[in-house]
Amino acid sequence: MRPGPTDYASARQRLLTEDGLTGARRRIALAGLTDRWLAGLLAGAAAAVRSPSAGGERPAPVGVALVAVGGYGRGELSPRSDLDVLLLHDGTTWGSGVTALAEQLWYPVWDSGAALDHSVRDLGTAREVAAEDLKAQLGLLDARHIAGDPSLTAALRSAVLADWRATAPERLPELQAMGQERAERHGELSFLLEPDLKEARGGLRDLVSLGAVAASWLADAPRDGLDEAALRLTDVRDALHLVTGRATERLSLQEQDQVAEELGVLDADTLLRQVYQAARTIAYASDVTWREVGRVLRARSQRGRRAPRLAFPFSGTGRTSGAVARGAVERSPLAEGVVEQDGEAVLAQGSRPAQDPALPLRAAAAAAQAGLTVAHATVRRLAAESRPLPVPWPDEAREQLITLLGAGSACLPVWEALEAEGLITRLLPDWERVRCRPQRNAVHRWTVDRHLVQTAVRAAALTRRVARPDLLLVAALLHDIGKGWPGDHSEAGEVIARDVALRMGFGRDDIETLALLVRHHLLLIDTATRRDPEDPATVEAVTKVVGTTRNLELLHALTEADALATGPAAWSAWRASLVGDLVARAEALLVGGPAPEPPVVELGAEEERLAVEAARTGGPVLSVRAQLQRGEEDPEEPAAEPMGVELTLAVPDRPALLATVAGVLALHRLTVRAAAIREADPVGAGPVLLLSWTVAAEYGDLPEAARLRADIRRALDGGLDVAHRLAERDAAAPRRRGIAAPPPRVTVAPGDSSVSATVLEVRAHDAPGLLHRIGRALEDTGIRVRTAHISTLGADAVDAFYVTDTDGRPLAPDRAAAVAKAVQQALN
Template structure:
């Protein structure tokens, strides 16, 4: 691509610099080594000042295009200066033979002329025949100069025949040669190579080249995560990134011998609008990549969280209502890479029309002749239409295209998808309010077999956001945190797919309750629409659940839902977080928790719908978010609430439930002496019997009996439960103030994350504290070496042999450099006396960090608070820890003064600055 650099001599004046190099060469006082040093210092100065000019221009304009081409221009001049100095002063040849001619050729990104600030300099030293001794000297001089300038140089020395032979064997080498560019030296040698390259390698091999490059692209996408919507995308190699644009450039250059997308317009391969879209996306991605290089001061192509915020500010993205500047920047980024995907599809469609030998994009199935299916043509196992006018005359066919393709298990021809994109203006207010069109859409949404596949194709083509404008507002909408892996639109489509997997039974092992009750759901259509709309109002500011319910109330009638179904969808959207918040943040053994949740849900049908929506929502957040522990909590909440809604839980009083638990223990310990059983039962207060099931009661009975028999002061018991992805740690020792804090400190030192805790004191004054812990991946803490270290550390910390505070503080200083430190989480302490009849509930939100639980529990100890239970949750960088507490007298906190003191003390403890 030819690009005119503005005010080139401000970057580097090659003739002036060479005159200065000539003066150095002719200085009799400078011998060989000193002369080379003087030349090198001059070139370093010139390179540094040229780079400074380019960066200053970039910081002022944010033009990625100007920057990458200016960097290539600067490098051209440096290479030319070194070459000319070598051939004029170091190894002069006045009448070189044919064999001694040499061409310096740029390849790779340097060959394309688009060098980012810290890109490699890839050079081919090209000879008409084999390399000569003189050529070797010149090449060595150039390379050592470039290396001494601190440049990363990729290089090869080859003859024309070598290039053609190796290019024929290796597609990567052929691609490098394809994008080669003459820099300096003997131009005739380069033109000889270029002519032979086209004639001997390129002609007649277009289909083979395209298939290999598209295959490389698919492998790269798989390696990089196969999604455009990863939270820390790779600007160069990620899906929709610069490498995808390079692939289109290579294919266009290989087939059409073009050097610019605009040349493809003249050949009618792309429209002018599409070519401009290519250049716009390329310039944006170049700008982002240049900032990555400048801010990292190295070749860095991953758009990490810290860089996202920094680059958003540099590119001028400011905070708006409902979206921060960094979220607006990333939305623009995702829209751009989505556009690159559209360009890829369009380009491949055009290529296929020009090269009918075989399809370039393959879909499952056999090759058929043309036939008609539901008003569409089926050609080569792909749906198509006669022309663009089909969609203009009957816009509902835009929607029906995706339905028919999905129902028949066939693809959509790329050219047809191109026409769909060009026909989006016909998806207007009239079509949006057409009952038949809405019926088609609902049929797509509620397909029994993978509706997410069809919806994703609609979203990629821009149809989904046009037909549901509220959905269009969340397309490419990201959330700047470490919890949400995908953009809102991608998360929503994945959630619909997961709901469908639950319904089909595919997730019966991971989500058995949701799978079973999905078959009992009466309002199937309500559930699918609710999943579609559950995050529809994100990015608007305010409570997205409340705002989303308002959207549902307006949209559902348009979709053809009855008033009753509309009300149900709106309620589900409003309530879609209630179940997870209750399960993960409240004590499920407290009847007040279940009663409050049952009052919110009100019916068993709503409970079934809410569980299915909650499971789909959480599983669609990202990899490793769903685990057995969360499944267990949701299952417990579901069964307890279902029991209460059916009248079961209310039927049993607190005393009768305690008696039933004790009777179950007696039945399970029939082989024990009766007195031993009664001794254990007498040690447990009523709250103990209501906090665990029979299995744990039996386990505790054996544990305490063994401890008494052995006379052990401290007993640490470990049970790994892979089904719930958690390890149960039980500590039995003499109770004393600050015990929870000590245990939390030991856990922090050993890398065990506490997710749940039950703190109990028996009637004999012994503590029986149960903790459920996980590793950093959200799985059971089950490494035998780490478990043994944890056991030893717990015993030493509880006995006072180790004081964890100093080591934790040392590690916290180091931890401030962790990725979570990028995010600002405003510390928050909520004190609630209504959530539980017997305890004050304290909910604490803070940035997650090493020793956070230790700091909180130490503060609660200093406040003389008794902790009865705790529920610990982490959402990316955000920790939400909930404690059920009483004061030193065993009462709720009811003093206004105490409220203020508790809040201030805990807020100070969780500050992360």
């Protein structure tokens, strides 16, 4: 006798609860048990329809096959999964009797209580339905024979795969759009407190999509960790089914402890971290795969012919291909050792990660600033070949991290790529404790690590409000780093922040500032919402902690960025007004007497020599000196490569001096990292301006000093039209989307900032020729730049210009405001 519904249900229950099987072994056993039961049902149904009175051995049914599709077809039969089956027939053998056959087959399944998703079709109809319904086609891609005529199942599989590969260029974009819509509806699995294991981004449904892409032969997902991630999510779903007794995919809060216990996991937080890590692996693999699909489809469209099949494009380490070496692939430089190719940042052909420790951060920063991501093969190569950064970090590495964070939302995909290959934890070992750590708080939208990055993203939009955007961005990245340790996370975070800042190479004062920001990042919001701002003691308590107006403005910006990155409920107009009022009161208390003038710096011997020569000859005199990385050199290591050059130019004061020299540097693709302008009169022959510049090449080699000196002389003499040359170069440069940086901000410092000049503060996104444009705008207003202090912190320019009228007096307030407005308009 064939097993009845009760027999199957009993055997199934024993398998799930008594046989000691777990995970994949249990799913395989359950699929096998179900296969045998359904095979018996089909044989019995066929015999009953053909010869109801026949007994004895039943011959295998002909002209019909029972096919498992979807998850059942893949053998992923969880305790409460649907039985997704297709009764496939040849269209002739059974005729109208196929309906009776189906009824004989389905009713025992329903009687057993098993959930059934069924269909009855011939081969032609199955192909037609698949052509019209993408979900049906995806299910058939996983078709597996259960019983009946195996040649029918083989024909179905062959036809469906052929149809899928033939129509993949049209259907893959539809599949991608379906995944995007699903992600918008269900969110990202790796950040949800009650995630949908199947439908959320990074869930089991995305694994099905990756399998479909692989079946198209156009691309394949990076396989590292993908099988383990799939196994983890499927095991969690099995446990969820057993705990709830329902076919649910949502891992709700009230069931997480039981699911953790079912899986033998320490606690619910550990369970969520494992789920989040698996989801990130799947989500990143999806991102990489869909970018590859897009490239292949664009190439096919552009060439008008079939693109080469890329079944295993991610198996290598990302070394340059022969096509690139022959110049068949278009590349454009982004930074030293980094180029853009096919919409991604990749390594230049001569790059040597093993000899360039800052290259991973330089590639990441260049990609983010250009609005790109780093190619998967490039990240893998960087992870495999790059050496650890020395301690303290080279200055360039710290600047590149700040530039990466300063890219705002464009930082996110780059950060995810680095994290997927372990580069973030290698750079910041303390990151591992907060990585994928859940926050059981309805106010918090993200895991701890993603909240930190999101805070940096929010802070990037506030950099124009602070004098030290680099400290704001790093504090944003570290402010909750202590949540991976026991005790008060602010206290633990202060200790970690000091250590990290020291390793990054920050100076002593900056380390203290970062430690203060991390330790007290909740001070303003807690005080503003829980204390009386009218009470002088409230404001005094705040000023006692922050100490300076600079720290206050940094803490104010960090407070806002932190709240905005937490979630909608954490920041509102009311909270913003409370914090703003508290900050205004604290600032008023902190502001004392007039700020001192910048200290007078005595001329060094070389600077005095240059000034004397310039005063006597009346022409520009230039000194060029290579600048090495800060820190002691290891005698066993090769000599340090110059990180840039220091230029000192002495020249008698003349109109448009700042704009002209800055323009020449921009023409030579030199990035100004720091600069200062000072007056000197060493021989009493009239003022000489000393321009001290620290510059680095955007990419490639530094220019020859003789050529740079000659071009500066030509520009000052009128023989080189700098503005025209820069405009020509900009017009011919390839257009990149880049990032949407915060708008520039030009302000007049308070009147007590200087007793002898008006101080203009310029905060803007650094870009080639920025200082040239500022200099031209200042020159056009008819004022005189007496001194200047120019800094580039990451991707942000923070400049202060001490200006006077032509008689050497500070500007009147209305004229100062007009000059600031003119400069800002020139930068917009």
